Amino acid sequence: MAGSASEYIQHHLQNLTYGKLPAGYERADGTVLQEAQWTMAHNAAEASDMGFMALHVDSLGWSVALGVIFLFIFRLAAKRVTSGQPGGLQNFVEVMIEFVDNSVKETFHGRNKVIAPLALTIFCWVFLMNLMDLVPVDFLPQLFHLMGLEYMKVVPTTDVNVTLGMSLSVFALIIYYSVKVKGVGGFLGELTLHPFSSDNLFLKILLVPVNFLLEGVSLLAKPVSLALRLFGNLYAGELIFILIALLPFWAQWTLSVPWAIFHILIITLQAFIFMMLTIVYLSMAHEDTH
Amino acid sequence: MNINLTMIGQAIAFFIFVVFCMKYVWPPIMAALQERQKKIADGLAASDRASRDLELAQEKSAQELREAKQQAAGLIEQANKRAAQIVEASKDDARKEGQKLIEQARAEIEQERNQARDALRAEVAAIAVAGAEKILETSVDASKHNEMLDKLAAEL
Numbered sequence: 001m002a003g004s005a006s007e008y009i010q011h012h013l014q015n016l017t018y019g020k021l022p023a024g025y026e027r028a029d030g031t032v033l034q035e036a037q038w039t040m041a042h043n044a045a046e047a048s049d050m051g052f053m054a055l056h057v058d059s060l061g062w063s064v065a066l067g068v069i070f071l072f073i074f075r076l077a078a079k080r081v082t083s084g085q086p087g088g089l090q091n092f093v094e095v096m097i098e099f100v101d102n103s104v105k106e107t108f109h110g111r112n113k114v115i116a117p118l119a120l121t122i123f124c125w126v127f128l129m130n131l132m133d134l135v136p137v138d139f140l141p142q143l144f145h146l147m148g149l150e151y152m153k154v155v156p157t158t159d160v161n162v163t164l165g166m167s168l169s170v171f172a173l174i175i176y177y178s179v180k181v182k183g184v185g186g187f188l189g190e191l192t193l194h195p196f197s198s199d200n201l202f203l204k205i206l207l208v209p210v211n212f213l214l215e216g217v218s219l220l221a222k223p224v225s226l227a228l229r230l231f232g233n234l235y236a237g238e239l240i241f242i243l244i245a246l247l248p249f250w251a252q253w254t255l256s257v258p259w260a261i262f263h264i265l266i267i268t269l270q271a272f273i274f275m276m277l278t279i280v281y282l283s284m285a286h287e288d289t290h
Numbered sequence: 291m292n293i294n295l296t297m298i299g300q301a302i303a304f305f306i307f308v309v310f311c312m313k314y315v316w317p318p319i320m321a322a323l324q325e326r327q328k329k330i331a332d333g334l335a336a337s338d339r340a341s342r343d344l345e346l347a348q349e350k351s352a353q354e355l356r357e358a359k360q361q362a363a364g365l366i367e368q369a370n371k372r373a374a375q376i377v378e379a380s381k382d383d384a385r386k387e388g389q390k391l392i393e394q395a396r397a398e399i400e401q402e403r404n405q406a407r408d409a410l411r412a413e414v415a416a417i418a419v420a421g422a423e424k425i426l427e428t429s430v431d432a433s434k435h436n437e438m439l440d441k442l443a444a445e446l
Contacts, residue, residue: 019294048292056296063300067307071315078318083325097319117312125307156300161293165300 005246010044012137012242015159016151017047019054042150056159063156066128067121074124096124103276108283114173115282119275122166127271129156130234134260134267137241157234157270163227170278171223177285186288191215222281226274233270237263411443418442 021027023035028042040057041047047054077093086094100120108115132155144152156162178187195214196207237259244256419439 015292015296017292017294050292050294052294054292054294054296055299056294059296060299060303064303067303071307071310074311074315074319078315081318081322083322083329093319094323097316098323101320114308114312117316118308120316121304121308121311125304159296161296162300164293165297166304168297169301169304 008246009239009242011151012141013153013158013239014044014047014151015056015153016058016149017041017050017054018057019047019050021046021050025049056153056161058151058153059156059159059162062132062154063125063129063162066132066156067125070121070124070128074120096120100275104279107276107279108286110283110286112177112282112286115279118173118282119279122278123271123275126157126166126230126274127268129162130267130271132156133158133234133237133241133263136256137238137245155234155238157230158238160227160231160235163231164223166274167223167227167230170226170281174219174222174281174285177282181286182288191219222277226277226281230270230274233266237266415439415443 018038018040020036020038021033023033025033027033028046041050041054073089074093074096077089080087081090097120100123101116104116104119135154140154141152153159175187178190182190192208192212192215193204194211196211198204198207240259241256244252244259247255419435
């Protein structure tokens with residue numbers, strides 16, 4: 001039972017991977033590839049041997065589908081938008097937009113047309129991706145298994161690639177706005193002349209590496225912590241759902257229902273935290289504090 | 291945990307979604323929200339203005355009512371005065387008319403008296419003559435004594 005349980009867990013945590021296998025690679029079924037080939041991975045070992053040249057089809061598919069759903073709903077509301085009496089859909093969309101707009105205005109005081117829509121997209125998209133966690137763990141994988149797909153991980157935010165992809169985009173925006181607002185010199189100055197500073201020129205130069213190390217780490221920590229916080233929370237949540245699914249079916253609800261209810265909070269909170277930290281980081285990039 | 295191209299795919303999708311949201315979702319809804327805010331503000335301002343207008347109109351109507359009352363009071367007073375004048379004038383007229391009538395009557399009386407006196411005089415003369423004739427037992431030649439008789443009549 002222990003073996004099958006760990007197999008079950010491993011199977012659930014394996015992404016559907018499409019990638020490039022090198023020439024001479026011996027596949028799971030014993031065939032040896034004559035030349036490098038793009039193909040679906042048949043097991044975890046193949047997926048990891050693909051290295052960087054691989055795509056998690058399930059993560060990307062679900063995240064893009066959920067993003068399209070989000071934008072479709074909001075675009076529908078935006079098309080029919082009226083300044084008169086709003087309908088149900090418009091009410092909902094307006095509540096979301098005002099919530100995000102207030103969050104942005106409380107934190108960010110400059111003028112930037114990107115941050116608010118960015119924050120809205122992050123919040124709704126991450127929320128929808130997290131929401132997939134509440135779909136029973138075996139439901140969609142079984143459905144896709146019937147369609148012939150071996151692996152299916154339906155919660156995109158339990159894939160570190162997805163969260164890293166988003167947080168590195170945010171990181172790129174941080175760098176872009178830092179340079180745009182403060183100039184290259186200002187940004188480099190911020191990285192090297194603080195927090196330790198001196199009036200003595202010699203000491204100042206001596207302190208540059210120390211400052212750069214400190215500031216560099218704190219700068220790099222932003223995208224990494226942003227990605228790993230979301231990933232860690234959702235991965236752990238998903239893992240607990242999978243563990244609960246190992247119980248006999250008649251006992252599962254005693255744990256899965258409370259955990260799912262608690263998870264509603266985590267899902268919303270993590271989406272909110274990701275959005276809020278993005279706003280905070282970008283507003284820090286805009287501020288000439290030093 | 292395989293780090294792979296998924297990361298870049300996700301970043302590309304993220305970029306496209308954000309751009310779409312920025313171009314086609316955020317601006318129209320934000321514009322509608324701002325327009326509604328403006329509408330509500332305008333509505334509130336209009337209601338303020340209307341209540342102020344109402345107050346002004348009420349004040350104005352009260353003012354006009356007061357003026358009308360004053361005017362009416364003035365008119366009544368004027369009419370009273372005029373009526374008194376008319377009464378006074380008609381009294382005057384009546385008095386004058388009465389006076390005139392009295393004078394006329396007096397003149398008439400005077401005239402009749404004079405007539406009566408003339409008639410009396412003539413008769414007295416005749417009577418006197420008759421009397422004298424009787425006394426004298428002779429006829430008096432009226433024509434001879436006319437002068438004397440006229441003198442006598444004048445004395446009467």
